[in-house]
Amino acid sequence: MSDYIISRIGTDEAVAIEDELTRLYVAVYNEPPYNGHGVYNEEGFRSRNASQLRAPGFSLVTARTDGDELAGFAFGFTMSGDRFWSGVDEPARVKGRDKFAWIELVVAAAHRGRGLSHRLRDELLSDRPEPFATLCAHPDAEPARSMYERWGWQKVTTIGLADDQADIMLLDLSTNQARK
Numbered sequence: 102m103s104d105y106i107i108s109r110i111g112t113d114e115a116v117a118i119e120d121e122l123t124r125l126y127v128a129v130y131n132e133p134p135y136n137g138h139g140v141y142n143e144e145g146f147r148s149r150n151a152s153q154l155r156a157p158g159f160s161l162v163t164a165r166t167d168g169d170e171l172a173g174f175a176f177g178f179t180m181s182g183d184r185f186w187s188g189v190d191e192p193a194r195v196k197g198r199d200k201f202a203w204i205e206l207v208v209a210a211a212h213r214g215r216g217l218s219h220r221l222r223d224e225l226l227s228d229r230p231e232p233f234a235t236l237c238a239h240p241d242a243e244p245a246r247s248m249y250e251r252w253g254w255q256k257v258t259t260i261g262l263a264d265d266q267a268d269i270m271l272l273d274l275s276t277n278q279a280r281k
Contacts, residue, residue: 112155159176175205181199185200200232218248257269
C-alpha cells in the first residue's frame, strides 16, 4: 500500500483548493457508469459546492502523495433532523435525527485498490457526532457500490437525480468500526 498524507480540511481551505477538487472529480466521474452526464459534470459539482462546502458540520478529508498530488478526497456535512433527501420518505429510525450526509468519495484511478478509500472513510467518520450517515450511490457504480455494502451501508430507498437514479444508503454510526 502506498503511503498517503491524510488531512482534514476546513471550509476556507476547501474553497481555496476547489479547482483541484473539481479536476479530480471530473476525471473520476467521466468514467462509467457516470460518463460525465447529468449531475456528474464540472458545472454540477461546482454548483453543488457553492452551498455544500459551507454547510453546517462540513468536513473534507484529502489524501495526497508525498509529491503533493491529490489522490483522493471525501466530504460531507450535517443533514439536520428535519431534512432528508428530497422526494423520498425518511426511514422511521432516523426521522427527526441529525445525519451525516456523505456527499463524495473520489479516488483517482491510479490510486485505487490500495486501501485509500478505507482510510478516507475512517478519517471522515471518526469523530462525527451524528448517530447515522447517509449517501446516494449509483446502482451501477461497481466496485464502489459493493464496497459500501461491505462497510455496512444498507439501501433504504431509490431517488431520481436529474436524468439518472441513485440508491439512498444508510449507516448506523454507533456500530461503525471507523468510529471506534
